Amino acid sequence: MNDSLVVQLIASGMFFGTPILFAALGELLGERGGVLNLGVEGMMLMGAVAAVWTTTMVTGNRTVVLFVAIFVAVVAGMLTATLFAFTVITVGANQLIAGLAIWIMSGALGLSSYLASAGDLTGQRALVTFSRINVFGLQDVPIAGPIFFHHNALVYLSWLFVALVHFYLYRTRWGLNLRAVGEDPRAADALGISVVRYRYIHTLLGGAGAGLGGAFFALALSPVFVEGVTAGFGWIAIALVIFAFWKPVPLMLGAYLFGLLAGLGVNLQARGMAVASEVFNAIPYLMTIAALVLASSLWARARPATPKSLGLSYSREAH
């Protein structure tokens, strides 16, 4: 039963969806504070190259190396995000232009590829990778085994993050403040909430999420670094935040839906279905468009909350 296509698809959907989920959770936090970060894809690539580089540099216990690699990838994502945050929060530059600049600067044609070729990492296989854990020895339980108890550690970490982000947004004062900043920075400022600090912290968390998503590519999914290895998953993450109406739990379901579509080709080909891989690979991108259409038409009826200051810079002096 555990070999049936449906179970396999769901399990692989969770696997392929995890990098999207990490990146999208980070993007969600930033957007809830009113910062639209279009540089996610670039930040993911920085995380991916940093993770592969770390595995070639650090030797020792496998768990330690993986910890260090994740840490370095998160730092790489956050450093890139710092550059972006400075531009759009401190300087107040146009978020769209700054985001595109960050994507081009660090993306497939830019810094991530430069660092990879300078460090001789292009085509480099990560020397240490994540492997699946047999949680509580339950991996062979019918249906639930492959879906819940047989993933790598990062998948479980992402579940923790979803719960944390949900709790943070809706059950803590900081989460409330963040949402206030995203809705109406002027009112939040008048209440004594530091708009700048909130936006910086959550844009950096966005970079951390993207770096982690990139590390997932480099250490589990790919696990080879090539130019543009993240293949547009960062952009899908941005679309997913819209599709999930800026809510963490729907975000998780959406990420797994896209993961399922991304893994469809691999699964069907493993069962001897002879369709060109390009056809399957195109499905996630086409479905992203479908999801955006769905979101925009649902929108017309339900009017869910887009953070009202999304994409707008805030300065106390401007009126």
Next chain:
Amino acid sequence: MPAWASFAVPFISTAAAAALLAVLLAATGEDPIATYTRMFKIAFVGADSISATLTAATPIMLTGLAIAVSFRMKAWNLGGEGQLYVAAAAAAAVGIALGDSPIGLAVLAMIAAGAVAGALWVLGPSILRVRLHTTELLTTLMLNYVAALLLLYLIFSSSSYVRDTSPAALVYPQGKAIGESAAWPSVTIGEIVLPLGYLIGLASAVTLYVCMRFTRFGFFIRVIGDASATARYAGIRTNRVFLIVMLLSGALAGLAGASQIGDFSHTLEPRGLVSAQYAWTGVIVALIASLNPLGVVVTSFMVGGLRSAGFELQSSQFPSGLIGTMEGLILWCIAIGLVLVHFRITRSSGLAQERDRKAVVQPVEAQPAHGTGILPSENGKL
């Protein structure tokens, strides 16, 4: 933005980006000054260098114009890459089909095929935006990946019309070469070669400039870009203008794809086209030029030089990825520079603005000071 600023901001930004990149070069063990000197020589010294720079500048100028016209009315066509790819495929197919026809016919048909294919590739997202308010920023972008996969499919995974199916090409799949009479002619001035695609780009730039500056349609584009609510209030049919501008933008990016086949490669090369990322560079040159079509001619020449030098140096000790880093850095500096200029102006004319605001009736849609209009907002919908 005052005239001096549209020159000063790009220049200072480029200099700042070069300085930042020098730090990066030095950090990874390269000599920045020697590298820059070599790049300048390869890009701009001598007729051959200029010709190579023009070759690199051709697709960048055309995609830059595509961006300039769409961004001016805040229509975010980020699908230039995809439009370029499918147009290249269409032009290759036409070039193969009409390879033996009289020279003018094949070339004209390829130009038309490229423009139409590019426009068709952006038609879907444009209609979705107009009908359902689906953000074209992400839908056009997603189609880039689909178009790249389509090209890979045509060459590597199918026996399509544009693939070379002769036994010799079985080892490594490649595109079929277009017919001899389908190769685009070029003009030689002195020793400098001007590809036909470049001339088309020049003509498009001038036409666009005149259109934007002096025609009613261009005025509509500018009004919609600056204040879309005002434009609707004034009775401009914003949806229709949006559709036309998007199709025009797609057609321009498509011309870049057709020129890649007709002028340069003469066969469909998916990997080369995808890794070149011309349309993203088009975004850069358009924004450096403050979306002025004539400015795009200048900036695409400069960035084309950067590209050509990077391509030339790439094989030796010059790591790939440096060009994109440089391009991104320039854009990043410009994003900052634009704010600094804006800030200076609002400060110096604050009193006048205060007076104006009191005198003029409240605008229909309040425009925040800067950074507005990132996501298409049609009554707050994406």
